[in-house]
Amino acid sequence: MRNRFIAPVKGRLIAISLLGATLAATTPSVQAQQSYQLPDLGSTSATVTTSDEYHLGRAWLRQFRAQTEQWQDPIAQTYVRSVLAKLVPYSGVDARLVVTLVDSRLLNAFAVPGGVVGVNAGLFASAPDEDEFASVLAHELGHLAQRHYARRMERVEETQLPTMAAMLAGMIIAAGGGGSAGIATMMGSQAAFIQDQLAYSRRFEQEADRVGLNAMAKAGYDPQAMPEMFRALQKLAALQGGNPPEFLLTHPVTESRISDTQARADQLPSPAHRDDPSYAMIRARALLMLNQDMPSQAMTELEQDDPPEAAVRYLEALNDARQTRYVAALDKLDALARDYPDLSMIPATAAQIAYDANHREDALARARRILRLSPSYYPAQWVQAEALLQTQPAQAFDVLRDMSEQYPEDPNVFGLLAEAAGRSGRDAWGQLARAEQLQLEGRIDTAIRQLDSAEQVAKESGDYAMASRIEQRRKDFIGYRETMQNF
Template identity: 80%
Template sequence: MTKQRLTSFKRQLLAVSLLSMTLAGAPPIAQAEQGYQLPDLGSTSVAVTTNDEYRLGRAWLRQFRAQTDPWHDPITQTYVHSMLAKLVPYSGVDERLVVTLVDSRLLNAFAVPGGVVGVNAGLFTTAPNEDEFASVLAHELGHLAQRHYARRMARVEETQLPTMAAMLAGMIFAAGGGGGAGIAAMMGSQAAFIQDQLAYSRRFEQEADRVGLSAMAKAGYDPQAMPEMFRTLQKLASLQGGNPPEFLLTHPVTESRISDTQARADQLTSPPHHDDPTYAMIRGRALLMLNQGNPTQAMTVLKQDDPPPAAISYLQALTDAQRSRPEAALATLDKLANDYPDLSMIPATAAQIAYDADRRQDALARSQRILRLSPRYYPAQWVEAETLVQTSPSRAFDVLRDMSEQYPEDPDVFGLLSEAAGRSGRDAWGQLARAEQLQLQGTIDTAIRQIDSAETVAKQSGDYAMASRIEQRRKDFLEYRETMRNF
């Protein structure tokens, strides 16, 4: 982690100390005034409301995006959303969630107040099955449900906030690859304070485990997967010695924690085994992304955990597509789609492969066939929009305007909207959409310069209604920038 990145993170620590608990859009244009009024961080009171948590979480997400490599994969993102949708009703979380995927092989996931859930690609490589993967998400939802961020802030007020910030900075630096320097920073903090905070974190971990176990059982996942996942993590920690998985830097796994979750899991009912290949297919996507230069390695790792044959065929199709053999890939996927007609991700994968192979009409036909049955299936929407940008920009603009309202926190949607607007002669819209993309990605200064340009274009074209809309968004951006400077 660079010195510049570390400095930026330090600015966030006083407001986002939940990073010690992590497993490590802006609102629609018409709702812009909702977004950036964060609490006064200089206040003597640290009482944090749910509205504060929402705003802090969204601001943190933008900072996070600015400092990490995103993994744009609509199919995987939609899958994670679907898992969370199963768990949320039983977790006590009452907020709309935003999922962000990270292009990193480090084992990590996190939940940020305000409903931000992040998943590293590396988590898929470690969790061999859907239940173990779900156990991590359920645990993170437990942190949100128990409002551990607000409770931690209250506890921090009773201790030493500057020391807490210093300790967390060391943890972040170590997690980012700082190694010995990060550990030294942590050890340099006051020992008694650290012990107090660790004890408090262990209590939070136990609460999150219990909420997660209950949610898993009620949602139809096997609660036995949570202690099993902990054992896997414990083995990884022993194998990696002084460089444990990022997850364990903030979620220490102890024998007592494993025993506690095992005892509680034993009291819950495990569902019958099922051979749904969906998770193994998604895992294959992650493995291939992380091993792009060596797809054989991706297949080797997938096969180690005895996946369903359909998942092996699916990964083979992805590999064929990567090796410029779209015919073979599409033939395999079409057969799989016939065998598993309820898995929309299979024909959506075929549509994306057709698009990547410059088979525009085939891609459009495939995506629209899916949308007739599942009108809001994001992976198919994405392929349709991509294709229309190339073949019919005006239609693409209409489609993407709708998508930007449906996915107001997705910077990729606004990026594609900007392209569609530019190609269809809507220059002011194009520049505004680009500004929205930039602010969602955390580059607020560049976004303000972009929105200034959009306002100039709107006025020059005589579109004063658009200029007024842009002017309001500019005020929102300026308020957001001021808030972030105080972060």
């Protein structure tokens, strides 16, 4: 399942870049307005506004995609969004969040100004249950809610947005596993300053803990999981000696902090036990991806934490599929789906496996059954688009056009849209969609060259309306590139 949709791209590191598939549902008119927006980074005020944060974060994420290996897993990503959706109403965070998953075993999660939340696959491996996983996300939302980046910047004399840009550039390396040494190498004389800015103050950590604990309790998670997770991190740091988890480089855990968090958690209610294997199933996906060269190790790691029996069956099905035992995998998943009819991830997994087995009609039928009940369930939308692309590319184009409006900053959607357009004879559309994919991945120069080609194709075919549209996008892309170079 590793990087199954689009291979990672390495490129030149720029201070910031952009992305943004929104977490909160928006109306079609708003989606259409968002579809072609690029961030305006022109402000140089010492005061960092929420608008500045929003655009900076999405600009940063574009370049982050170009610099790190992404874990492209629609089922896992949709699950993380669902956890955030439970926490956001009680966190005081603007709901315009975007999630990025990182293909890394390092234990890390991070939040970037403007609502970008990143999760390494390694966090799933290290958090044995959903409450502990949610505690990390709740803490990160606490930092966003309290606007700790902006507040820290405002305390630095004569700070301007480029200083924040440099800090976020350092986070590209830190989040990807480079740590402080990578930051120092990249930023030279500013390294000490940036290193200091990456580490939150004790007060900021306590504020994020408090906000996170309250959000957890109100969202139905167990606040006791936060001090438990901190103890586990502290223990892991002691075992690793000079190489503590990446999360601790920017979120240091002390005994006093654990005690304070425990005292606060003790004052909040703990919910009754939930009989839901969803998290354990997502964890199984992460463990299999991280141990793809030795799948048996994934099962060993999963079983160490006494998982629900359903998660073990789910991982067995995933292993069957990896070994091309597709019939056995589908039989297991269909049985699981009967036992847990409300978990869309199970039939969605079966639909993806049916597609991988070249059973395209079966995959399409399975995906459409899910979509009749959950029309916006992204993993099923994706399988439907993949299957249609192979059999009915014109229909796939229509489906993917709608998806590009629903997910205007998802490069995977635009990549598939480019294929559908090409296969259905819409060459200019195909090249335009490819250009959108490239700019969302942080490859703005290549995207501009792609638009040049698209415009020529449109003019040669006499489609001057499309040529005009492409020319406008070219101006947008060039303006964005110049802004980034000046920034």
